[in-house]
Amino acid sequence: MTVERTEARRFPVGLLLVAAPVLLVAVFVLLPAIAAIVSTLRPDAAGWSFSAYARFFGDRLSTGNLLFTLVSTLVTSSALLLLCLPIALYLRFSSGRLPTFVQSVAVFPLFVPGIIVGYALIRFMGPNGTIQTVLHAIGINGFRSPYLTPVGTVIGLVWEGIPLTLLILLSGLAQVPDAAIEAARDVGAGGLRILTGIILPLIRNSLTVAFSLSFLGVFGAFTMPYLLGPASPEMMGVFMQRTFSELQDPLQAQTQAVMCFLFCAVVGVIYVRSVARSRRKSA
């Protein structure tokens, strides 16, 4: 009797307590996304039309920026994995003070706000910055600064992305049992064979989460490309901001945003599914 009553009482209470944040997600994430799709397909009261998209695809600047964003995103996300996987492997299979130091330095960017990083990197790699000064001191001249080039954006986004990518890979590697590696070593498997045959398959989910999260992060980035990237071609974040705020063209900015959603939709779904899978596994 009492059990039934508490169950009956609890069911609406739980839903009621979570209603506010769930509604916020609905109103500020799903609704704007749907509204953007609908209003770009119904540019005026006349009815449905693809005119906004025709304008987007008829404009070399727009398609160029989209392609540039896609390439920059793939390059950055791949660079992050290639940089962080060796670090993560090193941290997983060694102990002592040096690995602790390496990990602290690698996680450090998590605690530095993007705007300060952007500023610091301008001073670091910009004209007359730290790199150029040091190169000059050791007698190397002719340094060409990556600041305001596509490489500048990639450097900034890699700087920002290291901690998350590394931590995701580390938590995947933590689940690789030592026994499996020792067994493989006993039967004479070399380092590369162990990596490709045992470790990588076991951390596939972590690799997916890391790649998809950095893909989404870079595709939707604004601060780094705005501060460090070239004026043309632009990453979509900068392009959308300019269209919205400077050209005061919300409709075209929304069209650009929907194109971003479209290109990221698959990755977004993969990301949510992989996180759900790894949560189920650890639960």
Add this chain to the structure above:
Amino acid sequence: MTAVPRRLLQMAPGVSLATLLTGFIIVPIAAVFLWAFAEVWRYPSLIPTQWGFRFWAAMLSRADVWAALRTSIALSVIVTLFSALICLPAAYAFARLEFPGKSALLLSFLATQAFPKFGLYIAIASIFFSLGLVGTFAGVVLIQLVNTLLLMIWIPVGAFQAIDRRLEEAARDVGASATRTFLSITLPQAGPAIGAALLLTFVGTFYETEGAFLIGAPHVRTMPVLMISLINNQLVVQYGAVLSVMLWVPSFIALLFARKILSARAIAGGLGA
């Protein structure tokens, strides 16, 4: 004989990673610190040619710096309070109560991360535009609030789940009321993690640049937005450096406290990793 070179060889990967990461991650930030205390630093000198606090005095006497600081603090306090008010009860429900659709609803907060962020901001800004919320403080509060949800729910959910239920049952057995049990047993155990989540939310809101820049401009100027205009106007290098050091050091100390409570892993987890 071979012992020493072998040891060196074993250390080689660690040493090269440490050097590479220090050069790439620490040196740029260190250079900003040098710039903040440099009165004169001409290329190609390796260190400042003249040190001093002149630019600190100049920066601290600027009215726009103080106005931006007030705006940023007010914004962070309000957003953190609202976020806590909305999210903490929800986190408790997710961790301890049963209701239909629970795991799907918990995952729904990932939606805030599953979109390319600036694209989502543009979609929100377009709605705000028609509602007249662009350029208003309320608009900036709302867009920041959405940003905080994932962290403010997922970290406290973990904290509430980690509580030893037997302690609560024991308290109830000896006659403590439900409220008393919650206040004396549940809250103290979850407290540190919740405190860390609050701190992360506050700091995250303080430094959030993109939403504030898109929605707030030109009327609402937070510290990061001021920083953007300093960089865009290519003013004296030291202004940006002083502002960076001034803004970053307090937050870094605060975040180190958070790190004592939460692992970097948990912090990353709050970001949906």
